[in-house]
Amino acid sequence: GNSVTQMEGPVTLSEEAFLTINCTYTATGYPSLFWYVQYPGEGLQLLLKATKADDKGSNKGFEATYRKETTSFHLEKGSVQVSDSAVYFCALLYGGSQGNLIFGKGTKLSVKP
Amino acid sequence: NAGVTQTPKFQVLKTGQSMTLQCAQDMNHEYMSWYRQDPGMGLRLIHYSVGAGITDQGEVPNGYNVSRSTTEDFPLRLLSAAPSQTSVYFCASRSTGFNTEAFFGQGTRLTVV
Numbered sequence: 448g449n450s451v452t453q454m455e456g457p458v459t460l461s462e463e464a465f466l467t468i469n470c471t472y473t474a475t476g477y478p479s480l481f482w483y484v485q486y487p488g489e490g491l492q493l494l495l496k497a498t499k500a501d502d503k504g505s506n507k508g509f510e511a512t513y514r515k516e517t518t519s520f521h522l523e524k525g526s527v528q529v530s531d532s533a534v535y536f537c538a539l540l541y542g543g544s545q546g547n548l549i550f551g552k553g554t555k556l557s558v559k560p
Numbered sequence: 561n562a563g564v565t566q567t568p569k570f571q572v573l574k575t576g577q578s579m580t581l582q583c584a585q586d587m588n589h590e591y592m593s594w595y596r597q598d599p600g601m602g603l604r605l606i607h608y609s610v611g612a613g614i615t616d617q618g619e620v621p622n623g624y625n626v627s628r629s630t631t632e633d634f635p636l637r638l639l640s641a642a643p644s645q646t647s648v649y650f651c652a653s654r655s656t657g658f659n660t661e662a663f664f665g666q667g668t669r670l671t672v673v
């Protein structure tokens with residue numbers, strides 16, 4: 448079946464450190480891939496997405512590249528800020544235009560000043 | 561636009577009580593869904609709807625009912641609350657074009673005692 452696996456947290460970094468959160472997926476066909484972010488006390492919001500192999504999604508300094516050969520969609524940021532502290536979810540959309548999102552378990556990031 | 565609005569934000573129920581979690585969106589989205597978020601489990605799909613009058617089960621539907629009489633509203637009903645239903649519930653909506661962004665409500669934190 449379809450599934451998403453992302454690295455366990457929590458992840459604690461100092462401000463300006465490099466961030467990588469690993470995400471791999473299992474899916475039939477060619478799903479679209481997403482990263483959502485959840486700030487404390489809030490719902491999820493879209494951070495970035497990629498819809499086909501080799502696409503790179505980017506937003507707010509975060510990037511992720513859709514790697515079909517390794518079935519991965521790792522999230523990276525070159526220099527994190529305290530304001531990036533949140534829970535990050537990798538997700539895939541299967542089933543076409545009426546399909547459902549499947550989420551990974553989430554990775555909590557804490558950035559210390 | 562208000563986006564996706566969930567009520568209530570917090571609720572405490574006794575085992576065996578029933579209640580309805582409300583979800584409304586003002587973006588004319590065809591697709592709406594309910595997730596529950598539990599520690600270490602990520603988000604799991606409870607029920608979803610691709611349009612008024614159409615609903616279907618997700619990964620964890622037992623103990624929950626839904627209906628979709630209008631495009632705007634998608635209430636989630638707990639028929640007889642159990643402690644295992646203690647969770648944070650999120651409603652989400654999106655249009656049914658390909659690869660569209662899902663918008664989430666702020667969540668309802670439910671405790672069943």
